Amino acid sequence: MRAERAELRAIGLPLLRPFETSFGAERVKHCLILRLDCEGVTGWGECVAMSGPWYSEETTGTAWHILSEFMLPQVLGQRLESPHELLDLVSRVRGNNMARAALEAAFLDALARSQDVSLSRFLGGTRTQIESGVSIGIQPSPAELVSTVEREMRAGYKRAKLKIKPGADIEYVREVRRHFPDTALMVDANSAYSLRDAGHLAALDEYELTMIEQPLEHDDIVDHAALAPKLRTPICLDESIHTPGDARKAIELGSCRIINIKFGRLGGLTQSVRTHDLCVERGVPVWCGGMLETNIGRAHNVALASLPGFTLPGDVAASSRYFKRDIALPNFELSPNGSIPVPASPGTGVEIDEAWLHEVTLRREEFR
Numbered sequence: 149m150r151a152e153r154a155e156l157r158a159i160g161l162p163l164l165r166p167f168e169t170s171f172g173a174e175r176v177k178h179c180l181i182l183r184l185d186c187e188g189v190t191g192w193g194e195c196v197a198m199s200g201p202w203y204s205e206e207t208t209g210t211a212w213h214i215l216s217e218f219m220l221p222q223v224l225g226q227r228l229e230s231p232h233e234l235l236d237l238v239s240r241v242r243g244n245n246m247a248r249a250a251l252e253a254a255f256l257d258a259l260a261r262s263q264d265v266s267l268s269r270f271l272g273g274t275r276t277q278i279e280s281g282v283s284i285g286i287q288p289s290p291a292e293l294v295s296t297v298e299r300e301m302r303a304g305y306k307r308a309k310l311k312i313k314p315g316a317d318i319e320y321v322r323e324v325r326r327h328f329p330d331t332a333l334m335v336d337a338n339s340a341y342s343l344r345d346a347g348h349l350a351a352l353d354e355y356e357l358t359m360i361e362q363p364l365e366h367d368d369i370v371d372h373a374a375l376a377p378k379l380r381t382p383i384c385l386d387e388s389i390h391t392p393g394d395a396r397k398a399i400e401l402g403s404c405r406i407i408n409i410k411f412g413r414l415g416g417l418t419q420s421v422r423t424h425d426l427c428v429e430r431g432v433p434v435w436c437g438g439m440l441e442t443n444i445g446r447a448h449n450v451a452l453a454s455l456p457g458f459t460l461p462g463d464v465a466a467s468s469r470y471f472k473r474d475i476a477l478p479n480f481e482l483s484p485n486g487s488i489p490v491p492a493s494p495g496t497g498v499e500i501d502e503a504w505l506h507e508v509t510l511r512r513e514e515f516r
């Protein structure tokens with residue numbers, strides 16, 4: 149399969165509701181969409197880098213630069229039969245995992261379509277549905293958080309993840325737990341604390357959280373290992389894990405007992421599957437994180453989460469939570485049992501709404 153042509157777009161898609169984390173609030177979803185044409189088959193990928201370097205160093209601007217100047221020129225015109233060949237071509241570029249992941253995602257969609265198999269099957273997925281949880285942004289008050297959790301639980305989700313930050317943590321969790329004594333709850337701090345806050349964070353232990361996600365610095369695995377024995381609540385790492393090697397080191401150091409796998413942060417689906425395999429081998433549960441994706445990135449998440457080691461409900465929720473009109477269809481919908489069906493059609497299983505994509509495009513460039 150020869151990679152003949154690529155089209156890169158920056159889009160701005162209004163979110164139904166603002167999403168607030170310890171690093172700020174997002175009202176419009178900004179991301180890059182990559183189209184890759186390979187001898188009659190087309191694949192689509194989404195770059196999950198955000199408009200600013202708040203979650204990771206990468207942004208839509210840096211990813212545009214890296215893809216257009218360094219990655220696409222290596223790949224276009226080349227014959228490629230596997231993701232390994234593609235990754236080899238761009239292996240000289242260090243880091244920039246979200247840009248790399250978008251390229252691999254588009255290629256894998258095209259490759260799976262050319263072989264007439266679903267992306268889930270292509271990756272070794274075994275599930276026909278994935279267990280779905282929600283990530284709930286920081287709310288103005290504990291009472292508003294309780295009513296948000298209430299709405300999501302009524303919709304049927306399997307667990308709620310509450311975003312926390314200093315000043316919006318213990319009291320918020322206490323109120324939610326009081327109203328939902330039996331609901332699976334977890335929290336995500338997005339690096340808002342330091343090791344000095346160990347005693348404060350230990351106050352969360354009494355609320356039976358399934359985990360606390362990334363409490364400390366975004367690039368740390370050492371302090372997390374020091375924090376872990378001070379908490380009964382298991383630590384899960386998100387921001388700190390960029391490679392399967394990072395996962396191995398964090399597990400060996402005792403920095404976490406659970407890992408959040410995001411294919412953007414890990415530089416693609418191949419590296420995500422490797423991380424998954426390593427965690428399975430070591431008995432570490434994984435779950436699939438989310439980055440408020442459109443249905444393109446969401447479809448890649450759903451395929452990835454269909455692998456057998458994804459034993460905890462992830463942040464991959466129904467499309468209708470995010471956008472009024474998505475740029476790809478069909479939407480992912482929540483089944484009455486709190487799961488999302490894994491598409492069985494070729495590739496990602498979603499098709500682009502070209503007219504709407506055109507309307508929300510902020511910048512577009514074609515490469516040959």
Ligand code: OSB
Nearest residue numbers: 203283338437438439440441463
């Ligand atoms: O930390 O998991 C995170 C969204 C943007 C950046 C970081 C994170 C998140 C989420 C959203 O938690 C999960 C979703 O897609 O609903």
Ligand code: MG
Nearest residue numbers: 336361362386
């Ligand atoms: Mg997180």
